[in-house]
Amino acid sequence: MDLSKLTIADARDALRAGDYTATELTQAYVDAVEGSDALNAYSTKTPEKALEMAAAADKRLAAGDAPDMCGIPLGIKDLFCTEGVQTQAASHILDGFKPQYESTVTTNLWNAGAVMLGKLNMDEFAMGSSNETSYYGPAISPWRRGNDDTALTPGGSSGGSAAAVSADLCLAATGTDTGGSIRQPAAFTGIVGVKPTYGRVSRWGIVAFASSLDQAGPMTKTVRDSAIMLKTMCSHDPKDSTSADIPVPDFEAALTGDIRGKKIGIPKEYRMDGMPAEIEALWHEGAEKLKAAGAEIVDISLPHTKYALPAYYVIAPAEASSNLSRYDGVKYGHRAKLKPGEGITEMYERTRAEGFGPEVQRRVMIGAYVLSAGFYDAYYLRAQKVRTLIRQDFEKVFADGIDQILTPATPSAAFGIGEMADADPIKMYLNDVFTVTVNLAGLPGVSVPAGVDHQGLPLGLQLIGQPWGEADMLNTAYALEQASSFTAKPVKWW
C-alpha cells in the first residue's frame, strides 16, 4: 500500500473488502512513525497499543461489524487525555501525567474501532502558532522551500498533528482549535482541518486552554476524510454542559459537490494591508472556482473584524489564566523542590515558573491582568462586547442569505523555525487574524489546501459556515477541493 496516497475513505473500503488487514495497515504506520524522529511529530509513541487495537479492529472487520473509522490508524494531539498514556499538553508542568480516563472524543473514536499510534506534539497548552512553545521542542514540517533545507514550522498549535498527517505518519489526526490551531497548521501543511461549531464536539477530557473557544476537530488529507472522522468525533455529552444536544448529520453523505445557487460571501475586511499577492490571488481564484461550480459570489462586510484579534487575546488568556490554575504542583505533574523553610507560596511560584514555558507564562499574566480589579471592565468586559458584535456581524450576513464565507486561512505560507524568535509576540499572534473570528463567534470553519506559493509551500483557504452548518460547509469545501485539485506532497527527507 502507498501510504502517501491513502485516505480514510480508501482504507475503510479496502479493510472491509479484505485487501489488507488493520494490523497490516497499522504496522505500516508504526514503521513510518519509527523512522520519523527528525520531524518530532510524536511526543509519545504507542506501537504496542496500536497493534492491539488493530487486532481488535480486525475482529470487528471479520465479524462485519466495522464502523467507518474501524482499523484507521490515528495520531492524537497531546491535549487529549488518553487513559494510561502520557498526556502532558506538551508542558513540563504535567510531567509524567497519565490520566485514569479517556476523553470523550477519543472514546468515540476507539469505540468506532480506530487505532491510536501515539500522542502528537503541539504548542504548550495549545498556546502558539508554530509548535515552538512545546516542551518537547518544535515539530518540524515535512515541507521545505524548494531545495532550501531550512526547517519550517508545521504551524500550531496542532503542529504535530499537521506534520504527522502531511508526512503520512498517520492516516488522520485529532486537533484542537481555540483561535485557529487546527486551520492554520492544516493550511501550512497542505491538509484539511475542521473546527466544528462550538458545542458540536465534547470538550470533556481535553486539557482546557480557553473553554469558551476550544473545539476539537479532525485533521485529514481530504474533505471526505474530515467528514467521516468528524461524524465519529461528534456526540452529545452530558459531561460537558456546553455540548449541544442536537443530531449529528451524515457529513459524508452531504458531499455531493453540487453548490449551485449557494451564496458565498467575500468579506472585504479580510483584505489586509501588506497581505502577500500570492494569498490575494489564491483567494480570488478560490472564489472564481466556486463561481464556476455554480455558486454566487457576494461581497460582504464584517465590520468588527479588526477588533477580533485584540478581543481574542484578552478573552483567551483570561480563561487560560484561570484554567491553568490547577497546575500548582499539589496533585499531579511537576512539583518544584523546596529548600528548608520554604512553604506553599514558594512551591506555587517555583513549580509554575519551572513548569510553564515563557509563552504560557506570558498569557497567564495577561489573563490575570485583564481580569484584575480595576481592569476587568476596560479589558475583559469590553472584549466580551466586541465578541458579541463579531457574532452579530456573522448573524447579519447569514440572515441575508449567505451560506458560507470564503477567506484566506493564513496571512502567509509556513515560516522557518526560529524566524519569529526575536519578533514581537504580536507578530506571531497575527497568524490567527483570519481564524479567531470563527472561534469568537462559535462558528464552524474549515481550511482547505488550495495551492502552493512561489517556493512550493502549501496555501489554504478557509470556509466559514453557519452555526451547525458543517455538512453544507464541508460540501462547499469539497467542491473547492475538487476544483483546486491540490496534489502536492512534501518530498521525503527525514
Added chain:
Amino acid sequence: MTELAYTEPKPKVIAGAKRDWELVIGMEVHAQIASNSKLFSGASTHFGAEPNSNVSLVDAAMPGMLPVVNEFCVEQAVRTGLGLKAQINLMSRFDRKNYFYPDLPQGYQISQLYHPIVGEGEILVDMEPGIARKVRVERIHIEQDAGKSVHDMDPEMSFVDLNRTGIALMEIVSRPDIRGPEEAAEYVRKLRQILRYLGTCDGNMQEGSLRADVNVSVCEPGAYERFRETGDFSHLGTRCEIKNMNSMRFIQQAIDYEARRQIAIIEDGSTVDQETRLYDPNKGETRSMRSKEEAHDYRYFPCPDLLPLTIEQAWVDEIKAGLPELPDEKKARFVTSYGMTEYDAGVLTAEVASANYFEQVAKGRDGKVAANWVINELFGRLNKEGVSVKDSPISADQLGGIIDLIAKGDISGKIAKDLFEIVWTEGGDPAEIVDARGMKQVTDMGAIEAAVDAVIAANPDKVAAVQEKPSMAGWFVGQVMKETGGKANPKAVNEMIQKKLGIV
C-alpha cells in the same frame, strides 16, 4: 396567613468612655445544601468518610474535567429562596473566584457573583414574644465548598482532604439590619429553623453544615437611621468581617468583643481598619487574618464551562406549591387556633418534628392541655434525657391516651404523671395500664365520703382551725388523697370536704 403583631427590638447600645455606641451587623451564612451528591460532580457528600474517599475526577481538578450542575442543588436553593419570600432569578450565572490554596484543586471556586439565583428576601428574627425584627436578605447564591487542609499531622508536610471539595453551599447574605449580638445569634437560629423546615440544609453546626461570616461596625446613635433613609453607607462605621463562626454563643461573644475593640479604637482617636478577622474562643478575642491591602484579587469572571442557568417560572411555581408550612405561619396558627401563648407556640414550632408531635396529640383534644403536657412533661423529660422528639419513647398517641384518661376523670393529674413514667419506661397502652394496675381514680362517692369522714374524725383540732382559716381545707384534701393512695378524684374530695366542714 396570619401574622403575629410585633414591635422592633431596641438596638444594643454599648457605653463607651465618651459616648454611647450602636452596633450594625450583617451576616453571610454558608449553608450546606442537603444533597447526596456534590454541586458539580456525582461524588458523595457523606460526612465522616475516610479522607479523600468522596472525590471525583472533577473534584480533584484533573486536566480536562468539566463541571455539570446538580439540578437537585439548584432546586434546594430555589426552595430556600421561596422560604425566605425572596425573588427567584430565572436567569443566573456561575462565576469563577480565582485564588490559590491546596484545598482548592481547581485554583478557583465556582460561585455566583454577578447574577445570583435568589434576590431580595427577608427573615423575621424573633427576640421574645411580641418583639421581632424583619431582617432583609440581600441575596442567596450557590457555590462550591473547599476541601480541608490538615497542618498538624506531620512536622514537615501538610495534608489535604478533598471530601468536602465541591459540596454545594448556599451563601445567604443579609443586609446590615441586625443590631446586636443577641439578634445576630437569633438571626442564625431563625435561619437555621427555616432551612430545617424546608429540608434544604440539616443545620448541623458541629459538622460545619452552617457557618457564618459576621460583619460588624459601630456607629453613633442616629447614624443607622440616616443610613436606612439614604442608603448611604458612609453614615456607618468601617466594618470588620469575622470569618467562619459555627456556634451561636461564639457569634455573640465575638460581636461583643469586636464592637468594644472598635469603640476603643475610635474613642482613642484612631480609625478602624477594614479587615478580615478570626475569633479565638479560647482567648475570647478576635485577631486580624488579613487587611484590606492583603485582600485577594479574586479575578471573578463568568465560568466558561457552564451555560447561564435558566429555570422556568412553572418549575418555581411547582416548588412553591410544595413548600411546607413555615415557622412564622405555624406559630401564628398555633396561637390563634389553639389559644396558646406565643411563647408556647414558639417552643412547639422550634422544630417541625415537635410541632407535628404536638398536633398529633392535640387532635380532638384540648389544645392548651395538650401544649402543657407536650411542653412541660414530654419536652422536659426529653431534654433531661437528651433524647430528640423523633426518638421519644412515648408516642403522640400514647400521650394523647394519658390526656384522655384525665379528661374522662379516670385518673388525676398526679396519677397521670405516674402513668407517664410507666409508659416512658415500659411502654404500653395507657388505658390498659390504668385498668391492669388499678390506677383508676376513685369516683365512688361513698368511698370518698368514708375517707373524708375518717380524716375529720381523726383530726378534731384541725377541724376547729379550718373554721378560722378556710384555706386550710387543702390540708384535708391532701390527707384524703393520701388515704386513698392518690386515686380519689381530687375535685370530688374537695367538694365533699367543703360540704362536710361547712366552708363555702
